Amino acid sequence: MRRVLVAICAALLAATGAVLALGNPAYAATGLHVSGTDIYEANGAKFVMRGVNHAHTWYTSQTSSFANIKATGANTVRVVLSGGRWTANSASDVANVISLCKANKLICILEDHDTTGYGEDSAAYTLDQAANYWISLKSVLQGQEDYVAINIGNEPIGNTNPSQWTAATVAAVKKMRDNGFQHLLVIDAPNWGQDWQTVMRDNGQAVLDADAQHNTVLSIHMYSVYAQAATITSYLDAFKAKGWPLIIGEFGWQFDSSQVDDQTVLSEAVKRDIGYIGWSWSGNTDPILDLVLSFDVNQKTTWYHRLFDGVNGITATSKQATIYGTGGTTSPSPSQSASTSPSSSPSASPSQPAGKACTASYAISGSWPGGFQGDVKVTAGSSAITGWTVTWTYANGQKVSNAWSATVTSSGSTVTAKNVSYNGSLGAGASTSFGFLGSWTGTNPVPALSCTAV
Incomplete structure (x- = not known):
């Protein structure tokens, strides 16, 4: 989601298409990997994402957010980065982000926000440029496959010519693999991530097939299009029928009083073992989607309680990745000066x-x-x-x-x-x-x- 939320002119989803081929076979991945419709760790433990988006690129000093997010029970943080549309996040900064994720026992989804709304927003980068950004970071990403997934580009196509998504995404996936990346890849939908014209729903197989490692998961963002339970369940049913891996990479609770049916998003994700990641921890220009105000954990919002509390919320349904063991020790956050040894x-x-x-x-x-x-x-x-x-x-x-x-x-x-x-x-x-x-x-x-x- 862009920092300043845009009003999206959207229609309800079209009827679910015919059942296509089964999903990708398992691949002996280095770390996090897809098998069928699910994500697994390298040791074979199933991992269901339960987490929060953090707007790091605009708030690089808010490193305490990682520990605060972990304290909610979340097992995943999706971190906003930029390769230059905003102040670029350097390799050293990204390495620090990864260290913060690991210190707080969070799986880290790194996403390039530069691509948001390409074709409709003149400032947006292409997916090819996003792939180049990841290539520039390869030195700090290699070896982190157990802890890091790469979301190649956030909401990479707007509402203008969304059909370009398929070819651009296929090319980006191939470029990542050709350059030696073995990470789990996360692919956002067009239409500002909401896929209301069903381009990803109808063409996802081409993207999955483009990955020679069969280690790609598709990601839908659920905002104003998903105001009705039937729209949510219809979309998720389509992916289940096709056997495609899917996460809900972003969603909110409302733009106005009629949107979004967030409780159905939660319940359906839990029922189907689909990962979900709420937008966002803090820092929105319009704080309606802030989970805490001004990065202050003592200022929890209505959205916070809707996302974390309840039988389908993060606190009740999140399980820590087994890569972090069942206790043990981790290093202190790099942003903090250690004063005692573990x-x-x-x-x-x-x-x-x-x-x-x-x-x-x-x-x-x-x-x-x-x-x-x-x-x-x-x-x-x-x-x-x-x-x-x-x-x-x-x-x-x-x-x-x-x-x-x-x-x-x-x-x-x-x-x-x-x-x-x-x-x-x-x-x-x-x-x-x-x-x-x-x-x-x-x-x-x-x-x-x-x-x-x-």
Whole structure:
């Protein structure tokens, strides 16, 4: 979506076309990869994107947003970049973005915003120019295939001659592969991303076939065209029938009181295991689509609660990528100066306890003046469990401010963390993890943990 939202003159989707050929076969990818209609990690774990767009190119100083986005429970951040239409994001800046994603255990979709509305907006770049931008960044992108997907161009064609999308996209995909990129590629639709003339819906197979690695996912942006549940379900049904991989790379909740049917977007995506990424964390000229105002997590908007809360929201349905393990340690954000080394505590017991029991270990995975990131790994004992509670007491005034993958409460210096809906049931010896952000002064020692299970 462009920084200043444009009014789109759009018609409802045409009737779903006939069922075409089945989707692409699996490819032994280096990292994130497509198999059938789904995205998988290199180890074969299925990954369903649940995340937020971040307007980095216009707000490069807002690096704390990555940790704040992670604190919501999101597993993905789609990062706005520019190769020159706005102030260009250099290779060093992009490397820093990737480090921020990794430090906060987020899968990173990098997108070039320069192409937005080509053919209708005279300032827009071509997809070929976007491919050249990615080629200029190859040195910092290679080797990051487990963590990074490349969205070649944001909303690459406007409403003028959208049929040009097919040939331009095929050429861009081939150029990326010819230049050695093995990353998962993300392809936006024309019509400012909304595909209301169904060009992507009707011609997506040509784009998928252009990828010799069969590692491309198509992306629809759902705004004013998608005001009715029937329009949403019809579009998603068409992709399901064709067997094509799809994510909802952007969507909002309204331009006015009748738009958008965001709750159907959420429910249908969850039902179909389709990834979704809300626009956007903060910084819109019209803040109607800001999730937090002025990048302040204490100013959550209506849109924030609609996207994150509820049974189909990000907090309830997001699962962290397994590439980040089930606890462990990560490096502190490059934008912060580390003041302590990562450390972890041993499990509460050196052996697996009998019966319905659990152990927990605590790690400081990143630290900076006044703040830190912690991770806790919970492991079931010799029997399966259906829920767990971890408690600890801070000795030096530390406080937990935000948490993900657990419900965390504090009473004085005592912290209690309980499982959420998707990670309470563990088989014998199985593990899960949760994370949090905290504050500290003076010293920040690792506390002793207590774990109880049901």
